[in-house]
Amino acid sequence: MNVEQKEPARGGAIETREIVAGFDTREVLHGISMQIQPGQVTALIGPSGCGKSTFLRCLNRMHELVPSAFIRGSVQLDGQEVYDPELDPVFLRRRVGMVFQKPNPFPSMSIRDNVLAGLTLTNRLKASEADLLVERALNQAALWDEVKDRLKSPGMSLSGGQQQRLCIARSLAVDPDVLLMDEPCSALDPIATARVEDLIQSLAGDYTIIIVTHNMQQAARVSSRTAFLLSGELVEFAETNTIFTSPRDQRTEDYITGKFG
Amino acid sequence: MKKNHEIWYERGFLLLCGFSVLLPLAILFYFVAQVVMDGFGRLSLQFLLGFPSRFAEQAGVLPGLVGSFYLLLITGLIALPIGVGAAVYLEEYGKRSRLATLIEVNISNLAGVPSVIYGLLGLAVFVRALGMGRSILAGGCTLAFLVLPIVVISTREALRTVPQGFREASAALGATKWQTIRGVVLPEAMPGILTGAILALSRALGETAPLVVVGALTYVTFLPNSLNSPFTALPLQIYNWVSRPQAAFAANAAAGIVVLLILMLAMNMIAVILRGRMQNRR
Ligand SMILES: Nc1ncnc2c1ncn2[C@@H]1O[C@H](COP(=O)(O)OP(=O)(O)OP(=O)(O)O)[C@@H](O)[C@H]1O
Numbered sequence: 001m002n003v004e005q006k007e008p009a010r011g012g013a014i015e016t017r018e019i020v021a022g023f024d025t026r027e028v029l030h031g032i033s034m035q036i037q038p039g040q041v042t043a044l045i046g047p048s049g050c051g052k053s054t055f056l057r058c059l060n061r062m063h064e065l066v067p068s069a070f071i072r073g074s075v076q077l078d079g080q081e082v083y084d085p086e087l088d089p090v091f092l093r094r095r096v097g098m099v100f101q102k103p104n105p106f107p108s109m110s111i112r113d114n115v116l117a118g119l120t121l122t123n124r125l126k127a128s129e130a131d132l133l134v135e136r137a138l139n140q141a142a143l144w145d146e147v148k149d150r151l152k153s154p155g156m157s158l159s160g161g162q163q164q165r166l167c168i169a170r171s172l173a174v175d176p177d178v179l180l181m182d183e184p185c186s187a188l189d190p191i192a193t194a195r196v197e198d199l200i201q202s203l204a205g206d207y208t209i210i211i212v213t214h215n216m217q218q219a220a221r222v223s224s225r226t227a228f229l230l231s232g233e234l235v236e237f238a239e240t241n242t243i244f245t246s247p248r249d250q251r252t253e254d255y256i257t258g259k260f261g
Numbered sequence: 262m263k264k265n266h267e268i269w270y271e272r273g274f275l276l277l278c279g280f281s282v283l284l285p286l287a288i289l290f291y292f293v294a295q296v297v298m299d300g301f302g303r304l305s306l307q308f309l310l311g312f313p314s315r316f317a318e319q320a321g322v323l324p325g326l327v328g329s330f331y332l333l334l335i336t337g338l339i340a341l342p343i344g345v346g347a348a349v350y351l352e353e354y355g356k357r358s359r360l361a362t363l364i365e366v367n368i369s370n371l372a373g374v375p376s377v378i379y380g381l382l383g384l385a386v387f388v389r390a391l392g393m394g395r396s397i398l399a400g401g402c403t404l405a406f407l408v409l410p411i412v413v414i415s416t417r418e419a420l421r422t423v424p425q426g427f428r429e430a431s432a433a434l435g436a437t438k439w440q441t442i443r444g445v446v447l448p449e450a451m452p453g454i455l456t457g458a459i460l461a462l463s464r465a466l467g468e469t470a471p472l473v474v475v476g477a478l479t480y481v482t483f484l485p486n487s488l489n490s491p492f493t494a495l496p497l498q499i500y501n502w503v504s505r506p507q508a509a510f511a512a513n514a515a516a517g518i519v520v521l522l523i524l525m526l527a528m529n530m531i532a533v534i535l536r537g538r539m540q541n542r543r
């Protein structure tokens with residue numbers, strides 16, 4: 001693995017075609033087709049229960065971990081079919097990282113071990129690279145200066161916002177191309193939120209980021225494109241500017257102006 | 262405002278609850294105090310390090326102590342890996358399979374089987390069928406089966422307390438199911454698993470009946486020197502002394518009980534501390 005520097009041109013293009021997904025007999029997504037450019041931040045907005053998390057979890061095949069889940073359609077990552085039966089989802093998830101709503105550092109691990117978790121769990125850590133990797137990932141997550149003197153203390157000893165940045169560092173340490181973020185700031189206070197937003201912007205370009213958010217200002221601040229989902233349908237997907245200033249669809253306008261949702 | 266009779270109901274109920282807590286505690290306290298008073302005089306280094314004797318004043322508890330120690334060692338080495346493994350299978354893999362449901366029902370039933378029955382099982386399987394004879398190995402195996410359900414049940418409970426979010430976080434990092442279990446779930450559940458293990462072992466420490474059935478001796482003047490060695494255990498030694506008519510032996514029995522109680526108390530303390538640590542982390 002190249003620890004020094006990321007080359008700017010990298011993968012991470014995602015194309016979904018007619019994703020239909022749900023649980024048991026209940027269809028949640030009714031055919032979502034989307035093209036996501038590499039290195040861009042894409043925001044996913046829509047009212048609660050419309051299927052944003054489900055869609056996100058289809059992209060790294062976490063959806064199928066729910067026993068009752070089903071999915072049809074196609075997802076391609078850099079032209080490669082994600083749902084190819086030959087492809088082990090384990091390898092996919094190393095390329096498509098995920099940050100969850102609630103910060104969830106592993107309680108039994110130190111800050112340092114949390115950063116390295118993705119590699120130690122999968123027996124891929126080279127001891128000689130560990131220190132550099134920790135520093136790089138924490139730096140990328142804008143956390144290094146705050147924790148460099150206490151890497152050995154438990155991950156849970158950090159504040160909520162720091163924990164979330166630690167989780168981002170943990171995802172970055174496995175060197176993914178794509179980062180999926182499911183409401184990463186909803187458990188954080190405004191200051192911590194601002195820091196994570198800055199972080200997302202600094203990661204754009206190097207990573208393809210798809211972020212679910214309920215916060216319109218946040219979507220406007222961090223993303224270059226925004227998708228509006230409603231009841232499992234993709235209503236509108238366009239430049240963030242366009243969505244927020246002159247949406248084509250009446251339902252999009254109603255939603256962003258707060259008429260429902 | 263509450264009506265008068267409701268208040269009285271409430272007070273009466275509280276009184277009843279308090280009484281039902283205090284009564285058993287008081288009886289227990291009386292018993293422990295009695296035993297300590299009877300046995301304290303006999304407690305000495307010579308008692309701990311001595312062998313049984315026809316003379317009560319010279320008798321010691323060492324073969325029982327050492328026997329119990331080895332028994333626990335054997336029991337732990339057998340019951341813990343099997344029990345934890347079974348629990349991991351049931352909780353993490355076999356959730357909805359028919360086999361798992363079958364095993365599950367049976368494990369709950371097994372936990373309620375009287376310990377003498379385990380003794381009979383040990384006699385039939387380990388002593389006779391597997392030809393272990395009346396050895397400390399057969400005793401340890403029997404106790405291992407006795408506590409196996411406890412280990413399985415407490416481990417499953419510990420596994421269930423690990424939030425689903427950690428399994429998801431690990432999966433999202435590209436870990437396989439087994440890597441997640443080994444690297445995240447088991448470490449998170451470890452304090453709970455250890456607590457259960459200690460409680461299981463302290464149960465094994467106190468068991469007498471199955472060891473009698475398996476053929477443990479009650480008067481042993483040597484220490485076990487191999488897995489095939491005949492043996493005794495602390496509770497059996499106590500039982501032996503209690504059944505003697507002379508009053509001096511009754512004092513020995515009381516002293517032996519004090520030793521047993523201290524050991525059990527220590528083990529349970531460790532379990533409580535572990536549990537406390539686990540809760541602090543959350
Ligand atoms: N594990 C599950 N089993 C069954 N149904 C589920 C499960 N998870 C989600 N659902 C259902 O799927 C639908 C979409 O849920 P999803 O979590 O994708 O919505 P969301 O847009 O992320 O909502 P929110 O903004 O509240 O997070 C909901 O109606 C929900 O009830």
Ligand SMILES: [Mg+2]
Pocket residue numbers: 052053054182
């Ligand atoms: Mg959601």
